[in-house]
Amino acid sequence: MMGRHAKQNELWSEPVNLARRIPADHPLRKLRETIKLQFVPEEVAGAYGRKGNVSVDPVIVMKMMLLLFWDNVRSERELMRIIPLRIDYLWFLGYGLEDEIPNHSVLSKARRRWGAEVFARLFRQSVAQCLEAGLIEGSKLHTDSSLVRADASLNSVVAVTLAKLEESAEEEPAKRSGGGGGPVNQRHRVATDPDSTLVRHASGKSYPSYKSHRALDDKAGVITAVQTTAGIRDDGAELSHLIAQHQENTARKPRAVVADCKYGTSANFIALAGQGIRSHMGDLRSRLRNHHQSGIYPAERFKYDEGRDTYKCPAGRLLYRHHFNRHRGYYDYRTQPGVCGRCALAAQCTRSKAGRSLNRYPGHHLLERARLQSHGPAARRDRKRRQWFQERNFAEATTQHGFKRARWRGLAKQTIQDQLIATLQNLKILLRRGGFGHFVLGELLQSCHMALRVIQTDFQLFAKVIYT
Ligand code: SF4
Structure with missing residues (x-):
């Protein structure tokens, strides 16, 4: 059977509550209930003058910036284009059907004016x-x-x-x-x-x-x-x-x-x-070590003598404190000049012509x-x-x-x-992990209130019928 769409005149004839069109589990409903933006006007008040044109409410501007990333909208221009087309966006921002949507440039101007602290x-x-x-x-x-x-x-x-x-x-x-x-x-x-x-x-x-x-x-x-x-x-x-x-x-x-x-x-x-x-x-x-030092003795093969502040290498020779590397913050230890060049173990110990060196940081025991x-x-x-x-x-x-x-x-x-x-990611965790209990409770109370009103209306009708 062919269906015909009945005209919905109530939208234009009586006050309507479009908030009912936003489902109870809509993510933006949860977000709106959870996010706290009351501090924004106070935080950015210094960025506005006392006279001149009235600005867009900073809370709405902040919500728009959040929407931009919430749904990964392609651009600010695109966001302003789709806001009037979406009831959930209008509801989230607190706009009515007839309200004028600001120009996309308000977002960039606000960022410039406000600075980074409000976002932090x-x-x-x-x-x-x-x-x-x-x-x-x-x-x-x-x-x-x-x-x-x-x-x-x-x-x-x-x-x-x-x-x-x-x-x-x-x-x-x-x-x-x-x-x-x-x-x-x-x-x-x-x-x-x-x-x-x-x-x-x-x-x-x-x-x-x-x-x-x-x-x-x-x-x-x-x-x-x-x-x-x-x-x-x-x-x-x-x-x-x-x-x-x-x-x-x-x-x-x-x-x-x-x-x-x-x-x-x-x-x-x-x-x-x-x-x-x-x-x-x-x-x-x-x-x-995997990249540059494979195949040579690891530092653990060298024994440190705290009293003499020297290292003893696998060949039994001593490495002395040579200089402090200020850029990297450690002391460099080396053998006496020429010792490594004459060592039979040199092939397993170093690839440097200057001989083997070791590093030791101040607070090496912590390391x-x-x-x-x-x-x-x-x-x-x-x-x-x-x-x-x-x-x-x-x-x-x-x-x-x-x-x-x-x-x-x-x-x-x-x-x-x-x-x-x-x-946004933190707020999503908060919403997922039960941080919106007050929201669920609010929804429950609202549903109970509506149910009571229905019962009351039915009872009145019933009483009217009995009475007549
Ligand atoms: S190369 Fe130098 S540091 Fe290495 S084992 Fe020989 S003497 Fe010791």
Whole structure:
């Protein structure tokens, strides 16, 4: 039988409540109930004048920025185009059917005006909400990083002369510290987004890039620290910042840090052991040994004499403290000149013509203790878990929130992008793991209220019929 659509006149004839069209389990309904944006107007009040045109409500602007990443909408222009077409978006933003949707430029203007702090506070608040819901245990931390392609074409990469390179190194020492980056990014500069750097990705191709560093709490995978840097930045150099941010955001000190061997540098091992934190990170030295030092005596074959501050090598010769490497922060130990050249074991001991050398850091006992922890069964178990635990978090950010491609240019804006995505991922964990009990209760009460009203109306009708 052919069906015919009956006209729905009630939409235009009587007040309607379109909120009923948003299902109780709609993710945006849950998000709206959970997210707390009351602080935004107060936080950005200083960025607005007292006279002139009235701005769009900052809470709505913030919600629009969240929507951009929530559904990975292609562009801000596209978002403004689809808002009037979607009842759930209108409801989430608090707009009516006839309200005028602002121009897409309000979002970029707001970002410029507000600065990064309001987004950092938004992220911190998401961590605090997860903490309150009991989703953060705080004692075990997983850290990792991922490259993000900058919004810059390969055509905008220009070769840098040596003079320019030295100039930029003086201007931006922080960006170039940490020992990261190979010859590719040292010889090139990205003209359209100078904060990004040319970095080789896993695919083998090089792109202008940023790097997003994250720390995840072990209990439910809540992101407790986010740091954004140029793509050249070494992972290990960001570990201390991530731990400090985690402690600040959760008020809890981690007992163990789990990470791959890019973080397992001697400096990090010593720093963690010094703070009483267990190192469950891969050991970078083991990887380097596989690559560069296979087939020669490992450092363990050399015995250290604390009283004389010397090492004894497998041939029974002594290695003395030679010099302090200020860049790497260790003492270099060597034999007397010419000793290694005359040694029968030289082929198994060194490939250097200058002879064998050993490194010893101040606080070497801490390093040895941390390395032992890193090779222990608990650390190996944690690193195995980390493979899916951390990767799942990055995979969700990539496939659902457009994490792998920078929407805007400049380090400050990329930081905002990372914080918005991390905030959404934390809120999703909160929604999934029962952080919206108040929402379920509210829905239940609303349903009971509606049911009572129906019963009341039916009873009145029934009484009317009996009476007549
Ligand atoms: S090469 Fe030098 S350090 Fe190595 S075993 Fe011979 S003397 Fe000792």
